[in-house]
Amino acid sequence: MAERSPATRRTLWLVLSLVFAFLYIPIAVLVALSFNQGGLPTVWSGFSLKWYASLVGNAAILSAALNTLIVALVSTAIATLLGTLLAIGVEIRRQYGSGLEALIFAPMIIPDIVLAIALLSFFSLLDFTLGLHTIILAHVVFNLAFVCSVVRARLKSFDWSIVEASADLGASALTTFRRVTLPVILPAVVAGALLAFTLSVDEFIIAFFTSGAGRASTTLPMQIYSMIRFGITPEINALATIVMAVSITALTLSQRLNRGVIGQ
Amino acid sequence: MSEPRTLLAIDKVSKNFGRVTAVDRISLEIRENEFFALLGPSGCGKTTLLRMLAGFETPNHGRILLDGHDIARTPPNKRPVNLMFQSYALFPHMSVRANVSYGLEMERLPAKEIRSRVDAILATTELIPFADRKPEQLSGGQKQRVALARALVKRPRLLLLDEPLGALDRKLRGAMQLELKRLQHEVGITFVIVTHDQEESLVMADRMAVLRDGKLLQCDTPHAVYEHPADRFVADFIGVMNFVPGKATADGVKAADGTRIVGTVPSPLASGAAAVASVRPERIRLFPSPETANRIAGTVEALAYHGLDLQLHVRTALSPKPFLVRVTADAADRRPVSSGDAVELGWDAADVRIFAD
Amino acid sequence: MVSQIRLRSSLLMAPALAWLTALMVVPCALVLALAFFRRGIYGGIEYTFTLENFGLVFDPLYAGIFLNSARIAGTATLIAVVIGYAAAYAIAAAPRRLQPVFLFFAVLPFWSNYLIRTYAWIVLLNREGLITQLLRWFGYTGEPPSMLYTEGAVIAGLVYNYLPFVILACYAPLSRLNPELAEASRDLGASAMTTFRRVILPLTVPGIAAGAVFVFVLSIGNFVTPALLGGGRFQMIGNLVYDQFLTANDWPFGAALAMALIAIMLLVLTAQALAADRAAGRAAEAKGGADG
Numbered sequence: 001m002a003e004r005s006p007a008t009r010r011t012l013w014l015v016l017s018l019v020f021a022f023l024y025i026p027i028a029v030l031v032a033l034s035f036n037q038g039g040l041p042t043v044w045s046g047f048s049l050k051w052y053a054s055l056v057g058n059a060a061i062l063s064a065a066l067n068t069l070i071v072a073l074v075s076t077a078i079a080t081l082l083g084t085l086l087a088i089g090v091e092i093r094r095q096y097g098s099g100l101e102a103l104i105f106a107p108m109i110i111p112d113i114v115l116a117i118a119l120l121s122f123f124s125l126l127d128f129t130l131g132l133h134t135i136i137l138a139h140v141v142f143n144l145a146f147v148c149s150v151v152r153a154r155l156k157s158f159d160w161s162i163v164e165a166s167a168d169l170g171a172s173a174l175t176t177f178r179r180v181t182l183p184v185i186l187p188a189v190v191a192g193a194l195l196a197f198t199l200s201v202d203e204f205i206i207a208f209f210t211s212g213a214g215r216a217s218t219t220l221p222m223q224i225y226s227m228i229r230f231g232i233t234p235e236i237n238a239l240a241t242i243v244m245a246v247s248i249t250a251l252t253l254s255q256r257l258n259r260g261v262i263g264q
Numbered sequence: 265m266s267e268p269r270t271l272l273a274i275d276k277v278s279k280n281f282g283r284v285t286a287v288d289r290i291s292l293e294i295r296e297n298e299f300f301a302l303l304g305p306s307g308c309g310k311t312t313l314l315r316m317l318a319g320f321e322t323p324n325h326g327r328i329l330l331d332g333h334d335i336a337r338t339p340p341n342k343r344p345v346n347l348m349f350q351s352y353a354l355f356p357h358m359s360v361r362a363n364v365s366y367g368l369e370m371e372r373l374p375a376k377e378i379r380s381r382v383d384a385i386l387a388t389t390e391l392i393p394f395a396d397r398k399p400e401q402l403s404g405g406q407k408q409r410v411a412l413a414r415a416l417v418k419r420p421r422l423l424l425l426d427e428p429l430g431a432l433d434r435k436l437r438g439a440m441q442l443e444l445k446r447l448q449h450e451v452g453i454t455f456v457i458v459t460h461d462q463e464e465s466l467v468m469a470d471r472m473a474v475l476r477d478g479k480l481l482q483c484d485t486p487h488a489v490y491e492h493p494a495d496r497f498v499a500d501f502i503g504v505m506n507f508v509p510g511k512a513t514a515d516g517v518k519a520a521d522g523t524r525i526v527g528t529v530p531s532p533l534a535s536g537a538a539a540v541a542s543v544r545p546e547r548i549r550l551f552p553s554p555e556t557a558n559r560i561a562g563t564v565e566a567l568a569y570h571g572l573d574l575q576l577h578v579r580t581a582l583s584p585k586p587f588l589v590r591v592t593a594d595a596a597d598r599r600p601v602s603s604g605d606a607v608e609l610g611w612d613a614a615d616v617r618i619f620a621d
Numbered sequence: 622m623v624s625q626i627r628l629r630s631s632l633l634m635a636p637a638l639a640w641l642t643a644l645m646v647v648p649c650a651l652v653l654a655l656a657f658f659r660r661g662i663y664g665g666i667e668y669t670f671t672l673e674n675f676g677l678v679f680d681p682l683y684a685g686i687f688l689n690s691a692r693i694a695g696t697a698t699l700i701a702v703v704i705g706y707a708a709a710y711a712i713a714a715a716p717r718r719l720q721p722v723f724l725f726f727a728v729l730p731f732w733s734n735y736l737i738r739t740y741a742w743i744v745l746l747n748r749e750g751l752i753t754q755l756l757r758w759f760g761y762t763g764e765p766p767s768m769l770y771t772e773g774a775v776i777a778g779l780v781y782n783y784l785p786f787v788i789l790a791c792y793a794p795l796s797r798l799n800p801e802l803a804e805a806s807r808d809l810g811a812s813a814m815t816t817f818r819r820v821i822l823p824l825t826v827p828g829i830a831a832g833a834v835f836v837f838v839l840s841i842g843n844f845v846t847p848a849l850l851g852g853g854r855f856q857m858i859g860n861l862v863y864d865q866f867l868t869a870n871d872w873p874f875g876a877a878l879a880m881a882l883i884a885i886m887l888l889v890l891t892a893q894a895l896a897a898d899r900a901a902g903r904a905a906e907a908k909g910g911a912d913g
Contacts, residue, residue: 015707019784026742026744027741030741088633089630089634092629092633109886110649111839112844113844117879120866121876122644125651144637164340167319167339168318168346180355205845209866221734224740225845232740248729
């Protein structure tokens with residue numbers, strides 16, 4: 001952009017500093033307080049790891065974490081397969097109706113609460129037993145849409161002539177997919193999978209509605225929600241710090257693999 | 265010398281996409297070890313024809329005979345024909361060596377043979393120093409050579425090249441034209457090149473086909489196409505041509521102002537029909553001798569040096585556009601002209617080509 | 622060849638489309654159908670056709686909650702757009718090599734857990750939270766201000782959660798803006814302010830609109846933020862739907878509310894799409910005029 005006066009530049013840097021302060025102070029406070037020795041969740045009284053230690057001993061949290069891991073892994077695996085195939089199908093056809101576009105786009109914008117009650121009504125109409133499996137079925141819905149959009153973004157710049165080149169050099173359709181198409185789009189597929197994994201780990205409302213009663217299928221966000229409703233404790237701070245660290249690591253990785261994905 | 269053998273026969277091939285006919289009943293033969301060019305403006309059907317030869321499109325009608333066998337419906341991975349893509353289509357995740365080996369791996373050849381054949385072709389194309397690089401680390405010219413090596417290493421019966429020099433800059437293009445000729449000679453494979461650049465086909469091709477709107481207009485050697493174009497479009501498309509519109513007479517064309525251009529009138533052209541006489545710029549002489557068949561007065565409007573020769577724009581009463589005249593620098597030195605000078609242009613009846621207009 | 626491609630692409634798309642149909646389209650259609658039934662006496666559903674549920678949506682009590690939700694979502698959208706645009710502008714004005722870094726860190730919080738980001742505001746705003754302590758540190762001795770469980774807290778939470786998206790949406794057109802346009806405007810005698818108003822702002826409106834629509838749509842259907850930061854006292858549509866399904870056990874009415882929510886959302890999205898189309902049409906016309 002054009003040369004700016006020092007005053008303008010100072011203003012712009014001030015804006016940036018304020019925005020970043022707004023974005024990061026709440027998180028920073030949370031993380032700092034997770035290392036707080038005292039029992040008061042918001043008053044600093046010295047460094048300690050005891051809240052992390054107490055998490056390790058909390059059976060409810062551990063089982064919720066395990067449930068979340070199962071849901072996230074399984075739903076990510078299914079969504080990655082389905083979403084990638086969908087993306088390739090849509091992009092090789094190129095001319096697609098807006099109806100199809102809307103159908104693929106819908107899971108990303110439909111309010112969680114609406115999808116949650118819709119699935120609850122659907123499962124109860126069919127007399128489906130609720131549990132981890134129904135959460136997985138539900139999570140695949142939005143996960144596959146996100147995987148599809150990440151892979152499609154990569155396919156937009158994909159040079160389809162390399163697929164023809166592979167056929168021209170004697171490869172079958174399957175060999176071409178295995179040796180040319182998949183390796184080239186793999187970073188986007190992995191990035192999509194990591195994104196799906198993060199979304200699934202974090203998702204609360206849909207899981208809440210489709211998990212059924214009972215502890216057996218409580219996921220980590222559901223556990224966190226009920227803990228927050230119960231009151232703020234230093235334990236939540238520690239748990240929150242761990243969950244954030246996991247999500248942020250997964251996303252940083254995904255971003256590295258596929259530059260600009262988060263910008264989609 | 266024995267009659268060259270026909271390698272590929274295209275027999276009344278048509279292809280339409282919906283209502284658009286991209287290729288319209290084209291028949292032509294390509295000979296063994298030939299450098300053949302498919303030339304035409306964009307949209308003429310040359311790329312569609314090439315893609316049918318490669319197997320990416322199936323003709324609606326007609327046959328494509330390779331060594332006498334119809335391959336029109338053979339999938340691309342099952343024909344001994346390889347294509348060098350316009351975008352080069354190098355596999356971005358593979359090294360140069362891996363790209364070149366790929367096609368041989370598909371033939372399930374022993375690793376040892378693959379290695380030696382790849383080494384040989386990398387040497388021929390001077391790519392040994394770049395063997396371990398990825399495509400993104402190569403220049404345009406190097407990528408082009410990799411694409412060529414990748415197709416050549418399979419020793420196809422026929423190598424198709426889709427605008428192979430289109431992505432290169434002007435200077436490199438000149439060098440690569442000669443390089444391609446040399447390689448073709450060295451490997452002894454039949455090349456079919458698609459191009460919209462008439463100069464390129466004149467320089468490289470043994471024979472060429474000129475296409476327009478899906479139809480074949482002319483198929484012959486560059487020399488024959490240049491000297492004896494089949495129609496007005498070919499005459500205009502290949503090289504530079506001066507046109508004089510008028511009416512056909514028994515021995516030439518009568519221009520609107522009454523001037524008669526003497527030349528041989530092709531037989532189907534009736535006297536009085538709309539016709540156009542044409543002559544190449546290099547066939548026109550300044551200040552011709554009095555016995556020259558066609559002479560005409562004009563005024564020099566502009567001149568430009570092109571190293572060896574001098575190009576003049578000469579305004580005459582014959583045609584709305586000025587005449588383009590090319591004289592050698594020697595001739596120009598002997599009798600200098602400058603802008604605004606009155607000159608006389610002359611050319612022989614044998615250099616005149618007459619077409620229906 | 623073409624029909625082969627169609628067949629192959631259909632096979633590739635089939636599993637995903639089947640999944641979306643079975644677990645999104647059909648359940649949503651079911652909710653729509655549910656909205657036309659009656660609530661049974663002991664909860665449950667009585668399968669007789671009625672329009673009562675939709676009538677109830679327009680009952681002053683519930684219509685008030687819709688309006689309230691729209692107001693809260695609207696306010697949050699406005700604030701997020703102002704802050705987000707300023708931030709995007711500042712990022713686009715930063716040195717080229719720093720821009721991706723700033724952008725990455727602006728978006729990073731967006732991808733951490735929504736509940737936790739909301740919880741962070743409870744930690745800040747509660748009676749013994751950071752803000753109260755800061756006030757004490759500056760010598761304030763009175764009652765701690767009540768900030769949590771207010772409409773302001775809900776708005777702050779929504780702005781905080783969706784700001785990164787606005788920054789992204791506004792940054793895209795700002796970074797693509799040809800700097801020579803602003804220079805040309807200055808060269809033709811416009812002040813910096815006029816240049817911004819007449820040149821930069823109009824060219825970046827699509828980004829602002831996309832960001833605003835996103836924030837509004839996600840805010841108006843939100844459940845977690847009003848539940849945690851509003852403390853149940855500031856009900857929004859999302860909470861109302863939740864209550865009908867899990868507390869009041871009136872599924873038909875909950876379904877009608879959900880459909881009303883979807884209708885509002887579709888309305889906003891359609892309006893934006895139409896506006897974008899018109900803008901694109903104008904641009905094409907202007908271009909055609911220049912070419913012709």
